[in-house]
Amino acid sequence: MVSKSCDRCERTIEFPDEQAGAKVECPYCGDMNTMPALAGTHVPASPGVRSGRAEAAGYPPDFGPEQRVLMVRPAWVRSRPFRAIGALLLAAGGVVLGLTHLVSPAAVPKWAAIVAVLAAVGFGGVVLWWWVESLSAALEVTNKRTVARRGILSRSTSEVLHDNIRNVQIEQTFWQRVWGVGSIGISSSGQDGIEIEMDRIPGPQRLQQVIDLYRPLD
Ligand SMILES: [Zn+2]
Incomplete structure (x- = not known):
């Protein structure tokens, strides 16, 4: 067995010899830990990658607890801007036509208002779906x-x-x-x-x- 204390939760973790020197997940907190090499074998001075490049660039260090x-x-509008703007404009147009019918029924007949509102729901739904998809x-x-x-x-x-x-x-x-x-x-x-x-x-x-x-x- 090889053992060490976890970088993050500091509990003792133990793994079979085959995991010596390997990267393993702490069973308690899920942090990635580099297990020590077996005694008698070559032990690198600092296990794992410690280039310091990340720190030099202002990011968290490439050793120690996982951060x-x-x-x-994924972007939802920026990845398809024309389609997103088009769908939003069509949805807005449908809403405007529906509201116009409510204000002056003579200007927009009832059937046209119903079609417009259904179209608004459809186009709005597509954009909503893109948003949910990107959030997921x-x-x-x-x-x-x-x-x-x-x-x-x-x-x-x-x-x-x-x-x-x-x-x-x-x-x-x-x-x-x-x-x-x-x-x-x-x-x-x-x-x-x-x-x-x-x-x-x-x-x-x-x-x-x-x-x-x-x-x-x-
Ligand atoms: Zn842990």
Whole structure:
């Protein structure tokens, strides 16, 4: 067994020898801890990545207790500005026509008012759905890992440890670059393919730079 006290909750955590030197989650608080190497084997002076680059850039240090560095949610208007503005204008137009009918029924016949209000509800509902959809997804970067959460009723999460990240990719179409949004994909050395992928992220370059601060770069 290897044991140490947790970086955050300071309770003693124990793991089998195979976990010596590995990053493990504290069973009590969920913090990421680097287990010490076995006695008699080579013990690095400071286990884990301690480049100091994150601290130098004004972010939480890349060692010690797990802390949130930043959290982003997909943009809901900025990622589709023309469609969002169009839908909102059509919804507003429908409301205006409906109200006009109430004020002067001669100007807008009843059937036209009903159609207009139904259209307003439909277009407004689409925009509302985009908003709920963006609220239901989040990408959280801590000083140890990046976690993607999505889902409204059923939550799904996926995560990568920064020590294991092999590649961070950003994809932007021309218009996405104009509006400052894009998709980000993170792949790790442990698995094939992209482990974390999220579309419509605002400021993807900044997100990539922050993640890079916590990655072991040669
Ligand atoms: Zn703990």
